[in-house]
Amino acid sequence: MTVDYSQLYSDLAANMKVSAIRELLKYTNKPEVISFAGGLPNPGTFPLETMKRICNEVLDKWGTKALQYGETEGLSQFRDYLKKMYAASGELVDGDDLVITEGSQQALDLFGKVLLSQGDHLIAEAPTYLGGANAFLVYGCHVDHVEMDDDGMRMDLLAAALKKAKKSGRMPKFIYAIPTFQNPAGVTMPPARRKEFLDLVYQYDNLIILEDDPYGNLYFEGEPVKSLKSMDREGRVVSLKTVSKVLAPGFRCGIVTGPQEIVRKVVVAKQSADLCSPALTQFMAWQYMEQGNMPAQLELIRKMYRGKRDLMVKALKENMPEGVKWTYPKGGMFLWVTVQGVNTEELFMEAIKNNVAYVVGTAFYCDGRGKDSMRLNFSYAKDDEILEGIKRLSNAIRTQRKATPKK
Amino acid sequence: MTVDYSQLYSDLAANMKVSAIRELLKYTNKPEVISFAGGLPNPGTFPLETMKRICNEVLDKWGTKALQYGETEGLSQFRDYLKKMYAASGELVDGDDLVITEGSQQALDLFGKVLLSQGDHLIAEAPTYLGGANAFLVYGCHVDHVEMDDDGMRMDLLAAALKKAKKSGRMPKFIYAIPTFQNPAGVTMPPARRKEFLDLVYQYDNLIILEDDPYGNLYFEGEPVKSLKSMDREGRVVSLKTVSKVLAPGFRCGIVTGPQEIVRKVVVAKQSADLCSPALTQFMAWQYMEQGNMPAQLELIRKMYRGKRDLMVKALKENMPEGVKWTYPKGGMFLWVTVQGVNTEELFMEAIKNNVAYVVGTAFYCDGRGKDSMRLNFSYAKDDEILEGIKRLSNAIRTQRKATPKK
Numbered sequence: 180m181t182v183d184y185s186q187l188y189s190d191l192a193a194n195m196k197v198s199a200i201r202e203l204l205k206y207t208n209k210p211e212v213i214s215f216a217g218g219l220p221n222p223g224t225f226p227l228e229t230m231k232r233i234c235n236e237v238l239d240k241w242g243t244k245a246l247q248y249g250e251t252e253g254l255s256q257f258r259d260y261l262k263k264m265y266a267a268s269g270e271l272v273d274g275d276d277l278v279i280t281e282g283s284q285q286a287l288d289l290f291g292k293v294l295l296s297q298g299d300h301l302i303a304e305a306p307t308y309l310g311g312a313n314a315f316l317v318y319g320c321h322v323d324h325v326e327m328d329d330d331g332m333r334m335d336l337l338a339a340a341l342k343k344a345k346k347s348g349r350m351p352k353f354i355y356a357i358p359t360f361q362n363p364a365g366v367t368m369p370p371a372r373r374k375e376f377l378d379l380v381y382q383y384d385n386l387i388i389l390e391d392d393p394y395g396n397l398y399f400e401g402e403p404v405k406s407l408k409s410m411d412r413e414g415r416v417v418s419l420k421t422v423s424k425v426l427a428p429g430f431r432c433g434i435v436t437g438p439q440e441i442v443r444k445v446v447v448a449k450q451s452a453d454l455c456s457p458a459l460t461q462f463m464a465w466q467y468m469e470q471g472n473m474p475a476q477l478e479l480i481r482k483m484y485r486g487k488r489d490l491m492v493k494a495l496k497e498n499m500p501e502g503v504k505w506t507y508p509k510g511g512m513f514l515w516v517t518v519q520g521v522n523t524e525e526l527f528m529e530a531i532k533n534n535v536a537y538v539v540g541t542a543f544y545c546d547g548r549g550k551d552s553m554r555l556n557f558s559y560a561k562d563d564e565i566l567e568g569i570k571r572l573s574n575a576i577r578t579q580r581k582a583t584p585k586k
Numbered sequence: 587m588t589v590d591y592s593q594l595y596s597d598l599a600a601n602m603k604v605s606a607i608r609e610l611l612k613y614t615n616k617p618e619v620i621s622f623a624g625g626l627p628n629p630g631t632f633p634l635e636t637m638k639r640i641c642n643e644v645l646d647k648w649g650t651k652a653l654q655y656g657e658t659e660g661l662s663q664f665r666d667y668l669k670k671m672y673a674a675s676g677e678l679v680d681g682d683d684l685v686i687t688e689g690s691q692q693a694l695d696l697f698g699k700v701l702l703s704q705g706d707h708l709i710a711e712a713p714t715y716l717g718g719a720n721a722f723l724v725y726g727c728h729v730d731h732v733e734m735d736d737d738g739m740r741m742d743l744l745a746a747a748l749k750k751a752k753k754s755g756r757m758p759k760f761i762y763a764i765p766t767f768q769n770p771a772g773v774t775m776p777p778a779r780r781k782e783f784l785d786l787v788y789q790y791d792n793l794i795i796l797e798d799d800p801y802g803n804l805y806f807e808g809e810p811v812k813s814l815k816s817m818d819r820e821g822r823v824v825s826l827k828t829v830s831k832v833l834a835p836g837f838r839c840g841i842v843t844g845p846q847e848i849v850r851k852v853v854v855a856k857q858s859a860d861l862c863s864p865a866l867t868q869f870m871a872w873q874y875m876e877q878g879n880m881p882a883q884l885e886l887i888r889k890m891y892r893g894k895r896d897l898m899v900k901a902l903k904e905n906m907p908e909g910v911k912w913t914y915p916k917g918g919m920f921l922w923v924t925v926q927g928v929n930t931e932e933l934f935m936e937a938i939k940n941n942v943a944y945v946v947g948t949a950f951y952c953d954g955r956g957k958d959s960m961r962l963n964f965s966y967a968k969d970d971e972i973l974e975g976i977k978r979l980s981n982a983i984r985t986q987r988k989a990t991p992k993k
Contacts, residue, residue, distance in 0.1 A: 182822060184848045186792045187759055189725065192700040195854045222650035230653070234641045243629035246637070246834035281688060281860040288859045292724075293599040314858040317699075318596065352594055385593045415589060427653035431864045441591045447602045451721040452695045452859070453688040457838045457867050 190297070194317045203527070207536040213568035214536040215555040218362065218512060221487075224480050225427050229472060230463060237462040249458035251450045253279025257432075257465035265436055269409035270418060276442040280449065281456045283393060283421040283433035287314040289448045290389060290417070293441075294352045295320045302340060303355040304332050306515070306543030306552075308362045311355055311391060322545040323351065329506070331358055331368030334375045341383060353387045354380070359404055360394040360511025363543045363554035367509055373407055380415050387441075388416045393424045394511035396477050399485035414438040422464050424512070425477060430460040484512065484558050487565060491557040494569035500577055505555075512558040515540075518576055523553045526579045533578075535571035597704070601724045610934070614943040620975035621943040622962040625769065625919060628894075631887050632834050636879060637870060644869040656865035658857045660686025664839075664872035672843055676816035677825060683849040687856065688863045690800060690828040690840035694721040696855045697796060697824070700848075701759045702727045709747060710762040711739050713922070713950030713959075715769045718762055718798060729952040730758065736913070738765055738775030741782045748790060760794045761787070766811055767801040767918025770950045770961035774916055780814055787822050794848075795823045800831045801918035803884050806892040821845040829871050831919070832884060837867040891919065891965050894972060898964040901976035907984055912962075919965040922947075925983055930960045933986045940985075942978040 207214040237245050252258065258277055265271035280286040287310065295301070297319035303312060305324030312322055323344075325337050337354075344350050358368040358376075368376070380386050390407045398404070408418035417437030422430055435442055449455075467473070488508060495505050495516070502519030516537075518526070523539045530536060540549030560568060614621040644652050659665065665684055672678035687693040694717065702708070704726035710719060712731030719729055730751075732744050744761075751757050765775040765783075775783070787793050797814045805811070815825035824844030829837050842849055856862075874880070895915060902912050902923075909926030923944075925933070930946045937943060947956030967975060 182792050182794060182820065182845075184792075184794075184845060184851070187701055187794065187848075188851065189699065189701050189706070190703040191725070192851060192855070195700070195851075195858070197854055197857075219655060222654055225650055225653045227645055227649040227653070230649075231642050231645045234645070235638050238634055238638045238641070242634040242637075243632055246632045246634070246836040247629055248626060248830075248835040281863070284858070285860040292596065293602070294594055294596050296597040299596070310858070310861065317855075317858055318598070385589050385591075387589060387591075387594070413589065423655075428655040429653040429865045431860065431862075438589075438591060441594075444591075444595065444599060444602075447604055448599070448724075450604075451602070451691070451717070451724055453692040453838065454717065455838075456688070457864055458836045460864050460866060 190319070191317055194319055196313060196316070203536065203538060206531045211534045212531065212536050213534060213560060213564045213571065215557070215560060215568060216536040216538050217559060218556055219559045220424055220428060221483060221558050224476070224483060226467070226472065226476060229467065233463050233466045237459065237466060241462055245459040245462050247458065249455040249461070251455050252446045253456065254458055254461040254465060257461050260465055260469055261434055270406055271436050274414065274439055275436055276439040277434065277436045278442055278446055278449070279456060279461060280433040280435055281453060282423060282428070282431040283391065283419045284310055284314065285449070285452070286419045286433045286435045286445070287311045287391070289445045289452065291315045291318045292448050293444045300344065300349045300351045301353055301355055302337070302351045304357065304361065304364070306363050306540065306549055307355065308357060308391065309542050312545055315355070316545065320352070324544060324546060327361070327364055327366060329366055330372055331361060331366050332356060332376070334372060334379060337376070338379055341379065345383065350383065350386065353389050355389045355391065356407070357391045358407055359392055360397060360508055362394070362511070363513050363515055363538070365506040365508030365511060365514040367404060370405060373405070373410055377407065377411055377415065381413055386415065389419065390416050391419045393421045395420070396425050397481060397484060397512070398510040399481060399488065400509060408436065417441060425473070425480065426464060426467060430464045431456060432461060432464050487557045487560070487562065488514070490562055490565045491555065491569060494566050498570050498573035500573065500580070503576065512556055514555050514557065515552060516555055517552045519551065521576060521579050521583065522550050524550060526575060529579045530572060530575040533571040533575040535568045535575065537572070597726070598724055601726055603720060603723070610943065610945065613938045618941045619938065619943050620941060620967060620971045620978065622964070622967060622975060623943040623945050624966060625963055626966045627831055627835060628890060628965050631883070631890060633874070633879065633883060636874065640870050640873045640877070644866065644873060648869055652866040652869050654865065656862040656868070658862050659853045660863065661865055661868040661872060664868050667872055667876055668841055677813055678843050681821065681846055682843055683846040684841065684843045685849055685853055685856070686863060686868060687840040687842055688860060689830060689835070689838040690798065690826045691717055691721065692856070692859070693826045693840045693842045693852065694718045694798070696852045696859065698722045698725045699855050700851045707751065707756050707758045708760055708762055709744070709758045711764065711768065711771070713770050713947065713956055714762065715764060715798065716949050719952055722762070723952065727759070731951060731953060734768070734771055734773060736773055737779055738768060738773050739763060739783070741779060741786060744783070745786055748786065752790065757790065757793065760796050762796045762798065763814070764798045765814055766799055767804060767915055769801070769918070770920050770945070771922040772913040772915030772918060772920045774811060777812060780812070780817055784814065784818055784822070788820055793822065797823050797825045799825055800828045802827070803832050804888060804891060804919070805917040806888060806895065807916060815843065824848060832880070832887065833871060833874060837871045838863060839868060839871050894964045894967070894969065895921070897969055897972045898962065898976060901973050905977050905980035907980065907987070910983065919963055921962050921964065922959060923962055924959045926958065928983060928986050928990065929957050931957060933982060936986045937979060937982040940978040940982040942975045942982065944979070
């Protein structure tokens with residue numbers, strides 16, 4: 180008798196796709212390739228020396244707790260610290276709870292698990308974060324995209340989509356939104372539209388928003404934008420934050436705040452998913468914040484990333500041929516480029532020949548759109564690599580256009 | 587308009603149960619309670635000073651990698667080290683792959699996710715590890731128990747169960763087994779029965795075993811027992827190991843070895859579940875092993891736990907009234923007690939009154955059995971607490987028997 184593993188797979192397994200970014204990364208690992216593809220924070224911002232000291236302190240003071248099984252909902256000291264902080268910013272209100280997950284990605288997966296059944300619908304921006312979409316799609320749902328403009332998701336289109344959904348009995352289980360320095364588009368929803376967004380949601384029973392907010396603290400000018408969570412007065416918003424983009428992704432600390440009932444459900448799901456996240460990295464992240472290191476750290480990151488954004492936008496202006504447009508992110512890590520008359524999937528191998536990489540636009544849609552666009556990350560590459568990489572990308576676009584017969 | 591979160595939950599959410607252990611732990615947290623309930627390694631075995639040194643070394647040598655996003659399949663250096671080790675012990679063969687998960691618990695969840703659809707069946711020992719069962723039950727499966735004796739799962743009963751399953755078209759997707767120092771029963775399957783087990787499985791197409799092996803290295807006498815994985819010649823066994831019981835649960839490093847195809851599927855599932863586990867703790871666990879610390883560490887744990895098992899068995903012999911039986915574990919962390927004429931769920935509050943705690947037997951069955959039994963953990967409590975705790979438990983049993991009318 181023999182075994183054919185493919186005969187064993189579940190219904191959910193059939194929904195699992197290898198991420199497009201993952202497949203592309205094969206090409207971008209070559210040292211000669213300048214990659215704008217990944218979504219990595221700049222390692223130059225990692226506070227290594229401080230972390231060495233803090234790790235020693237943690238193992239001295241809380242060693243046996245740091246190495247033991249921890250609480251499923253996260254380290255209580257860290258949770259208490261974060262609760263106070265978010266209560267002060269209006270992002271945690273009475274009736275809310277806060278739990279720590281294995282990065283925001285685990286929160287996305289667990290919300291998918293507790294909210295989505297086969298055939299369910301959800302609404303997401305077009306384009307949207309593909310890690311979120313992939314986590315949701317595993318549970319057999321349909322992702323209905325709503326178009327954005329330079330101010331984020333368009334409310335006229337969302338209103339129409341909800342009206343239609345209501346009529347057809349296919350109301351979305353939730354709206355997945357990244358309103359601040361959106362990944363991949365780099366756009367931000369202004370306060371007035373946020374209010375409009377919430378008011379629209381309030382018109383429907385049992386409609387909630389998952390606000391994915393990894394970049395809110397990475398604003399390059401002026402003041403931070405108030406989150407949807409802090410503006411919500413009806414318990415309609417669950418907020419996902421993370422230390423990945425402001426301290427270190429390696430700590431894998433995602434932070435969920437939202438109405439107690441739904442957040443507790445996520446804890447039950449987490450219990451069977453991994454029992455608990457590592458206590459050591461939670462202790463370290465907590466102590467780093469508790470000791471007051473965060474303001475200077477954020478200032479450092481903002482300054483570095485602002486410089487890199489400026490450099491990339493300047494390089495785009497100086498090098499790109501006609502018919503290439505890009506968004507102007509006021510924070511975060513990404514900008515979105517649209518290339519007239521070029522299929523960015525076909526362009527990709529030409530770009531690799533020119534030793535530069537990006538993520539194809541189609542990776543951020545669940546409906547095949549995005550063929551004329553790409554995401555560029557500006558946080559990771561060195562300054563001179565940004566200038567050189569954009570030159571190479573411009574050349575690749577020119578070459579590709581010559582090779583493509585005009586329609 | 588309002589929101590009723592319970593209207594939003596998925597089909598899977600309906601399968602999620604709060605673990606019985608978790609609810610009981612509320613009572614066991616009081617300092618006056620001696621708890622045999624948890625499944626915690628003894629923190630006295632955690633190598634804190636060595637870990638402080640190693641953490642510094644890791645941050646010095648690999649700091650930016652340790653704090654950055656890591657590979658979904660686990661830290662490549664650690665995987666290479668483990669692959670060599672398991673190849674040497676025959677637990678990794680040609681065509682196999684190895685991945686690191688967020689503790690074994692994540693591996694249990696991900697195998698559930700990729701293998702189990704609503705209505706599927708699996709076979710597990712009676713009693714079985716409730717964290718495994720809960721992870722599987724979320725996906726809507728049925729757990730069919732097969733009785734054990736002092737040598738683990740009974741092969742005559744398994745043969746009959748498989749025959750019946752085949753006939754009714756309800757073949758199990760897999761057999762979940764903990765053949766070595768079983769949790770909760772503390773029994774171990776001898777080599778001859780392991781061979782019988784594999785031969786039986788080989789008689790069916792597409793039948794595989796998930797071998798959960800967290801305790802294999804915690805043997806108290808003689809030589810370690812060869813794992814099912816190392817005896818398998820048909821690619822039918824997937825092995826789950828962990829550093830939790832031999833180093834520190836807080837590292838959350840589970841280790842999956844098995845046929846490449848199925849292990850790669852787990853990696854795809856892990857990608858949407860959490861992107862990656864923390865690199866820092868994987869670096870630390872790898873360096874701890876690589877620097878040769880493991881043999882002495884294992885010797886220390888074995889010696890301590892052997893002493894505690896001896897003490898608990900001695901205390902049971904000296905204190906327990908008639909009609910109380912227990913297993914004699916040759917390794918691991920648990921023993922299983924059967925109490926004639928007493929419902930251990932009803933006994934629990936009497937035990938708490940006596941300031942001692944255990945886990946009720948029913949927690950380890952999916953079919954309501956186990957009312958006459960309980961699991962005792964002997965790895966965590968201090969030596970004098972073991973003696974005192976067993977005295978208290980004996981008293982509670984005596985009191986409960988007096989209070990219960992004989993049938």
